[in-house]
Amino acid sequence: MKLLSVLLSAVGVSGWIFLCPVQAQEQNSSGIEELETKEILLSGRGTAADLILKGIATHMAQREGRVTAVEIIETAEGLELVLKAIAGSERLVPLILTEGEDLIIDIPDATLAFALRNGVTELNPAPGISSITVNQEDENSIRVRITGINQTPSAEVIAGREDLVLSIVPARAATAEDADEEIGVIATRTVDDNDSYQVDEATVGTRTDTPLRDIPQSIQVIPQSVIEDQRITRVEEALENVAGVASGTDSPRDLFTVFAIRGFDTSDNTLTNGLQDSTNGLLQVLNNVERIEVLKGPASVLFGQGTVGGTVNYVTKQPLAEPFFNLKASIGNFDLYGGGIDVSGPVNEDQTVLYRLSGFAQTNESFVDFFDRQEYQIAPVLTWKISDRTKVTFEGEYAQINTPFDTGLPAQGTIEPNPNGEIPRETSIAEPDIDDSQNTVYRIGYNFEHSFNDNWQLKSIFRASLLDLDREILFSFGFADDLRTIIRALDQQEFNSDVFNIDNYVVGEFNTGSIKHKLVAGFNLFRQTTEIIETGVGFSSIDIFDPVFGVGEASDIVFFEFDIDTRIQSLGLFVQDQINFTDNLIVVLGGRFDISSQDFENAVNDTDDFAQEEAFNPRVGVVYQPIEPISLYANFTRSFQQAPNVFSGALVEPERGTQFEIGVKGNIGDRLSATLAFYDLTLTNVATTDPDNPLLTIPTGEQSSRGIELDVSGEILPGWSVIAGYAYTDARVTEDNNFEVGNGLANIPENQFNISTTYKIQQGSLAGLGFGLGIFVVGDRPGDLDNSFELPGYTRVNASIAYEKEGLRAAVNFRNLFDNEFFASAQSANLVFPADPFTVVGSLSYKF
Secondary structure, three states: OEEEEEEEEEEOOEEEEEEEEEOOOOOOOOOOOOOEEOOOOOOOOOEOOOOOEOOOOOOOOOOOEEEEEEEEEEOOOOEEEEEEEOOOOOOOOOEEEEEOOEEEEEEEOEEEOHHHOOOEEEEEEEOOEEEEEEEEEEOOEEEEEEEEOOOOOEEEEOOOOOOEEEEEEOOOOOOHHHHHOOEOOOOOOOOOHHHOOOOOEEOOOOOOOEEHHHOOOOEEEEOHHHHHHOOOOOHHHHHOOOOOEEEOOOOOOOOOOOEEEOOEEOOOOEEEOOEEOHHHHOOOOHHHEEEEEEEEOOOHHHHOOOOOOEEEEEEEOOOOOOOEEEEEEEEEOOOEEEEEEEEEEEOOOOOOEEEEEEEEEEEEEOOOOOOEEEEEEEEEEEEEEOOOOEEEEEEEEEEEEEOOOOOOEOOEOOOEOOOOOOOOOOOOOOOOOOOEEEEEEEEEEEEEEEEOOOOEEEEEEEEEEEEEEEEEEEEEEEEOOOOOEEEEEEEEEEEEEEEEEEEEEEEEEEEEOOEEEEEEEEEEEEEEEEEEEEEEEEOOOEEOOOOOOOOOOOOOOEEEEEEEEEEEEEEEEEEEEEEEEEOOEEEEEEEEEEEEEEEEEEOOOOEEEEEEEEEEEEEEEEEEOOOOOEEEEEEEEEEEEOOEOOOOOOEOOOEEEEEEEEEEEEEOOOOEEEEEEEEEEEEEEEEEEEOOEEEEEEEEEEEEEEEEEEEEEEEEEOOEEEEEEEEEEEEEEEEOOOOOOOOEOOOOOOEEEEEEEEEEOOOOOOOOEEEEEEEEEEOOEEOOOOOOOEEOOEEEEEEEEEEEEOOEEEEEEEEOOOOOOOEEEEEEOOEEEEOOOOEEEEEEEEEO
16 A cells, blocks of 8 residues: 655645655654555546545644635636635635545635525536535535536646635546656545435435425435444334334234334335335335435325325435445344345446446245245346436336235233233244245336536436235134134235336526525326235134144135225326525425326226315425524425225225424534424324224324424444434324224334444554444334224344454344344234344445
8 A cells, every 4th residue: 555645835825735656654743644545546637536545634724714705617628616715714725535426625624604604506517517516514614526427527726826726627537647747636535425324415305405404394314324234124124213203013024014104104105216106115125225215294295195194215226437346145043144236337438327236135034933034136227328418317126025924913912911821922823834925026217317507407207116916824813702712814815006107397496686496396197006806715713822733624704805906196296496585594385286086996896986186285394594503494284195995995085184393403513413303293084984884984084193303313423323313202093983082093102212323443453343232212002093902112222243344344233132022013902013032143245
């Protein structure tokens, strides 16, 4: 390894930073730390595209520089970026890092003047450069991000100018002659953002890349670093890190993804890259997911039909401009074996075509008898940069999960006493020779972007998901009178669901006088067809305390039989305006009009039904920032969702949701952020049983949820990361024909707390060694809407140890470290699901 010696000579307010290879030296007397890097070839114009440094320059100034204006001037070769500073303030000393095609210039000990507090953005300022942004990175530094087209731009400081002036030119290929030339570049460090638990931006809140602090709604993000540190393979495991998210009404070993946000089931209200896809709740493998964004509260204005509790957006891994390779393998108790691959890079020399391919396979058993699960996934992605202003990305995915269905245990004998004793937690009522399901999904789509000019952009996003589910399971009808004999039924089901979704919209920025606008307007087309062929046949019962398997001959009793086809179609027109009245006052106004129809047909019952609904949903939000680190916000928004009664086909009025929310978002130091939210949600038109016909439902129910949530994420000290949350949720039935008013909503605890923290040693012979600890506390919860029984609260502790060096990562993750016995969730008094006991998984990965 070689080092770079950094020679600083002050000229005016700015200065030269001159780099040349030298042999390793001790830290010099100026206080600049030695910088270790790979030997690389740089162009004579000072490109830093491939510069990888592991050190960071220490404090270099005693007085803070204050930037009062930013000028971007186009030149014959590229452009000049001028940062004007207050006379007499400390010199602005730039430091550089690279991220893909981005050149990032950090200016420590510097701040933007109040007039620039929202930063500066310039799109397509010069050929070969797609954007320049200047923002206050934290309270003590400014960050300049320069995004190139196809390659990283190069930069050099122009000496002798009164202000800090950077000459920016698009990168060109390095030559042998360049290696011998003196290089006037700024280069001190690189940072792997995947190590950060703090995420500053998310698209799920506004459909634009907007800082979270400027969005008037609570949004939390689970980044790749958390997914990797905790070895998350199921969505519910990831969402445990978000305050106000509760495990749903199904088994932690089940195929389906079931969870609730702010008291309401949100399993079907999921997106992939901003497009609705209900198949995510039926089959989801996370290997190709980069991060998970959680927007709390209604989001119908942005995404159409959805539940009142919130929305989960899966952001998939995208192609990289630089070659990347990641190979991983896992092994654990309960016969867990898994492996995955993730590769990316350019297809051609000019990097206009990029690819990414991820694959995954895993098999595991469980403490539950007869359980055996296999998962497979492959996900290719291809990006074509058609021109400087136009880009399209094509994505595909194939996933398959084969698994029996865990149908749980009855409450009597597990949570509640049973005169026959306690049912062993590993007991299954499944038949080992019958219970099984085979489930596959094909997903394809594209994301097209075109910039008309510096301020207006067109986006078109399409996604199709084709899901097939074929299962044969036994499930419980409950105890016979002796409280030991379980009555079982065989459910044979073929389920097919095809989802098609396309968004077309424009994003534009313009001013009306001194008021800045960011406008989003467009339309959405959605279509989902579902076919269910299902029969249930009675069988002989089983003694759950002394089970003897083998179903014998089926009886002639048929409990149910369906042959159902449904079709949901909708057209949505939406508009949203983010209005900056002043630098510290933002108002978000939005509205969406939807025309939605449903067709329902049951061939067995010869039942047909059709319903069409129109709905308008508004959104109003305000953000006020009294000081730089603090954002005060408030919002009002609504949602709607149609849902058929699958037993009768009678379509009821859509559910309507309304939310009022106030909160505060704050930055604690450089890299730690927090959100405190107070909300009041009401869901009306909840389907309840028709008193005149128990096979029908009528929309007379109402449920409400009120609560407080606190989310914290980021870095406390270098190497010490944390993600934590607390939620108080008061979710209850307020009107219903079946359940008593005041009953708590099923599986929703009043109090919930989570904290996960990791520490990675930064220096010395143990550098790269890390430790992790997670604590999850969940209070008592009603087991059903009738509140006939209660799930006891629990505390679960997770832990991990990992070592990383030069791309190699070895880790061991422990889940339920103290082997506590508790119940994760319940679907009814007949279906209560015990949580997994102590599990340990070792993993090994290699990146380069």
